[in-house]
Amino acid sequence: xxxxxxxxxxxxxxxxxxxxxxxxxxxxxxxxxxxxxxxxxxxxxxxxxxxxxxxxxxxxxxxxxxx
Amino acid sequence: xxxxxxxxxxxxxxxxxxxxxxxxxxxxxxxxxxxxxxxxxxxxxxxxxxxxxxxxxxxxxxxxxxx
Amino acid sequence: xxxxxxxxxxxxxxxxxxxxxxxxxxxxxxxxxxxxxxxxxxxxxxxxxxxxxxxxxxxxxxxxxxx
Amino acid sequence: xxxxxxxxxxxxxxxxxxxxxxxxxxxxxxxxxxxxxxxxxxxxxxxxxxxxxxxxxxxxxxxxxxx
Amino acid sequence: xxxxxxxxxxxxxxxxxxxxxxxxxxxxxxxxxxxxxxxxxxxxxxxxxxxxxxxxxxxxxxxxxxx
Amino acid sequence: xxxxxxxxxxxxxxxxxxxxxxxxxxxxxxxxxxxxxxxxxxxxxxxxxxxxxxxxxxxxxxxxxxx
Numbered sequence: 467x468x469x470x471x472x473x474x475x476x477x478x479x480x481x482x483x484x485x486x487x488x489x490x491x492x493x494x495x496x497x498x499x500x501x502x503x504x505x506x507x508x509x510x511x512x513x514x515x516x517x518x519x520x521x522x523x524x525x526x527x528x529x530x531x532x533x
Numbered sequence: 534x535x536x537x538x539x540x541x542x543x544x545x546x547x548x549x550x551x552x553x554x555x556x557x558x559x560x561x562x563x564x565x566x567x568x569x570x571x572x573x574x575x576x577x578x579x580x581x582x583x584x585x586x587x588x589x590x591x592x593x594x595x596x597x598x599x600x
Numbered sequence: 601x602x603x604x605x606x607x608x609x610x611x612x613x614x615x616x617x618x619x620x621x622x623x624x625x626x627x628x629x630x631x632x633x634x635x636x637x638x639x640x641x642x643x644x645x646x647x648x649x650x651x652x653x654x655x656x657x658x659x660x661x662x663x664x665x666x667x
Numbered sequence: 668x669x670x671x672x673x674x675x676x677x678x679x680x681x682x683x684x685x686x687x688x689x690x691x692x693x694x695x696x697x698x699x700x701x702x703x704x705x706x707x708x709x710x711x712x713x714x715x716x717x718x719x720x721x722x723x724x725x726x727x728x729x730x731x732x733x734x
Numbered sequence: 735x736x737x738x739x740x741x742x743x744x745x746x747x748x749x750x751x752x753x754x755x756x757x758x759x760x761x762x763x764x765x766x767x768x769x770x771x772x773x774x775x776x777x778x779x780x781x782x783x784x785x786x787x788x789x790x791x792x793x794x795x796x797x798x799x800x801x
Numbered sequence: 802x803x804x805x806x807x808x809x810x811x812x813x814x815x816x817x818x819x820x821x822x823x824x825x826x827x828x829x830x831x832x833x834x835x836x837x838x839x840x841x842x843x844x845x846x847x848x849x850x851x852x853x854x855x856x857x858x859x860x861x862x863x864x865x866x867x868x
Contacts, residue, residue, distance in 0.1 A: 467601065467655060470642040470732040472568040474599070485821030486686030487704065490840065491598055497563030501539040502596035503822065503840055505660055505691065505704055508604040512600045521599035521601060526639055527728045527862045528595035529569035530798075531558055531805040532541070532588035533579045534802065534856060537799040537843040552620030553753030554771065557639065570621065570639055572758065572771055572861055575805040588802060593840055594661045594795045597731075598604040606702040608733070619754030624773065625732055631697030635673040636730035637755065637773055646734045655733035661795045662729035663703035664865075665692055665738040666675070666722035667713045668735065668789060671776040671866040687820030688838065706794055706825065706838055709738040722735060727773055728862045740836040742867070759866055764832030769807040770864035780868045789867035796863035797837035799826055800809070800856035801847045 473524040475500075482514050493522050540591040542567070549581050556581075560589050607658040609634070616648050627656050674725040676701070683715050694723050741792040743768070750782050761790050808859040810835070817849050828857050 480499060481492035489509035491502045500522045514520070547566060548559035556576035558569045567589045581587070614633060615626035623643035625636045634656045648654070681700060682693035690710035692703045701723045715721070748767060749760035757777035759770045768790045782788070815834065816827035824844035826837045835857045849855070 467733040468646055469599075469603070469657065470636070470638045470646055471597070472639060472642060473565070475565045483822065485823070487684065487689040487691050488686070488822040490593070490822050493598070495564040497544075497565075498540070498542045500591075500596060501593040501840070502598050502604070503593040503661070504596075504598060504604045505606060505702070507691075508598070508606060512598065512602055512604055514598065514600065518600060523597040523599050523603065524567070524591055524595060525729075525731055526557070526568040526570040527637070528591060528860075529567060529571075530538070530590040530860055531560070531569050531571060531575070531579065531581065532536075532590050532802040533581065533585060534800040535847055536804070536858065537837070537839045537847060539840060539843060550621065552622070554751065554756040554758050555621040555753070557621050557641075568639070569805070570862070571805045572769070572807060574758075575807060579803055579805055590804065592796075592798055594838070595659075597659055599601040603733075605731070607699070609699045617755065619756070622755040624727070624755050624775075627732070629698040631699075632674070632676045634725075634730060635727040635773070636732050637727040638730075638732060642732070646732065648732065648734065652734060657731040657733050658701075658725055658729060660691070660702040660704040662725060662793075663701060663705075664672070664724040664793060665694070665703050665705060665709070665713065665715065666670075666724050666735040667715065667719060668867040669780055670737070670791065671770070671772045671780060673773060673776060688818065688823040688825050689820070703738070704795070705738045706740060706836070709740060713736055713738060724737065726863075726865055728771070737867075739865070741833070743833045758861070761866070765830040766808070766810045766832075768859075768864060769861040770866050771861040772864075772866060776866070780866065782866065782868065786868060791865040791867050792835075792859055792863060794825070794836040794838040796859060797835060797839075798806070798858040799828070799837050799839060799843070799847065799849065800804075800858050801849065801853060
């Protein structure tokens with residue numbers, strides 16, 4: 467499946483934490499570490515753990531620019 | 534001003550296009566090119582043009598993970 | 601690729617319109633027609649046209665409830 | 668009050684869970700079950716419980732398309 | 735209909751502009767003028783024009799804090 | 802740093818609560834109290850506490866209009 471989101475960057479999971487409802491996944495890409503706040507159940511459904519190769523997906527309408 | 538958004542990555546503007554209401558800004562970071570869809574008036578207000586050093590800002594709740 | 605977004609619904613494209621920067625895609629699912637505002641370039645990149653089988657993807661943090 | 672969000676679908680609550688800050692509400696529509704991650708205090712303010720008739724509201728700029 | 739979004743502020747429309755796909759609505763609240771980028775068809779469906787009393791609705795997960 | 806987000810309103814923090822992953826910050830502006838759901842680690846990183854002068858930042862594509 468190809469996805470409409472303009473920003474799709476390959477990276478490696480370097481941190482996973484889950485609370486009751488939400489979880490936090492850190493993904494190392496070349497330039498930076500991206501943090502994703504997704505539901506704890508999605509963390510579990512995808513079985514996310516350190517070292518996983520994943521794709522960070524960000525819709526362009528969600529991106530701000532600071533200058 | 535420090536901003537709550539977890540993801541703030543420095544990059545360089547490599548493309549700017551504006552329509553009537555919306556605009557599109559491409560920012561080259563090390564790992565990839567990030568596209569931001571922001572209003573045309575924000576493109577103008579920040580005076581965004583190729584070569585500008587900018588910061589890409591993404592709230593962690595807006596990030597999806599694909600695996 | 602499996603995606604963290606909790607809401608992924610199969611449907612059929614029933615309308616595509618593009619402006620300069622943004623485009624609008626209508627997808628018929630069983631219960632309703634979902635409208636997606638995505639960039640015109642994503643409409644083009646995916647080659648979206650009426651009759652396409654697609655998946656509507658919505659992150660759960662983007663959903664509001666009215667009662 | 669009529670709302671600008673293009674996607675407003677009637678459904679029935681089939682699951683409610685709350686954590687400290689966030690909560691999760693599952694709403695059955697005809698085609699699928701939609702999950703909404705909203706604050707725990709909104710779950711409480713609306714008194715959301717299984718069987719409630721609710722409206723799922725999604726702004727079109729938040730919808731991705733996979734093909 | 736009561737809505738889960740935590741932030742709902744009454745205001746008055748002071749500007750409406752539409753492009754092909756997207757539109758821009760400015761709403762004066764007491765403290766500031768809020769700009770909403772919504773689809774042009776929602777501008778039309780709600781019949782938004784200067785002087786309209788409207789409610790600005792913002793989900794709390796979409797708000798950033800700068801300090 | 803100037804930010805592309807159209808809506809930036811000065812206010813004062815009047816409430817801070819944190820859970821495991823997410824936190825909730827209430828900011829009093831003139832017209833209303835705005836609630837922001839941000840990660841607990843951002844609450845900590847910015848050291849948010851009652852009485853802080855902060856800026857509420859909202860991208861215009863995230864704003865809905867009710868009429």
